[in-house]
Amino acid sequence: MNRNLKRKIGLFTTYAIVSIVLVVSLALFGKANGEITSFGPADNGRILALAPGTVITVALPENPSTGYAWSPEIDKMVGQILEDEFIPSGDNLLGTGGTHLFKIKIIGAGEIRFSYMRPWENCPSETFRLTVTG
Template identity: 30%
Template sequence: MSGDTIELGLEDGGRKVVVRPGSEILLRLPENPTTGYRWSAPTDAGIELLSDGYAKEMGAPGAGTERIFRLRVNEMPPKDLNLIRKQEWEPESTPDASFVLRLSPD
């Protein structure tokens, strides 16, 4: 399984995903940067952020898009991958969404 790319989205939140060191995860999450609410880039130990970008806009200017994270698993799980969507510049900001994956070797 090493070297495989696993494509996931918001609908996969909460599920268990089998990975090995070297597995890559392509994670697509809905985001509208103009609202100020952005997904936090994963900073979990053992997970390397390879890229962080956006899909093309889905409609009119100011409309939502997808935030795309490409990640590599460098250490054996099990562990949880946690992301939150909030206004980063507001320290007291309450997240408006969260996303969790349970990474497991089997």
């Protein structure tokens, strides 16, 4: 199997897992002091009108075996991380990734950013951003 096809299959699998995790997280977390809303890679750059107390879930594909991880950058006046968890894909294959799940309580307006990078590097390979308005 050629390398490009393997990469496409891997990306498809990762996005399928992210979708499943989003559905499962909604079922597991229910509602807590506001409606839970889930966001993923397709929501990058969105502007959201969310009331304080709303709880959101951000699910991003991650592969820690490569050294890359999502790092949140959230001002304490904008949001508070309630949960921060990596969920493996379940393939049990060396080098496979999974989903990094962040549960965040909205405090106020501002920007929620995530950087996908290796700890020893200065520039992220990817970023994810949501802008919260009141």
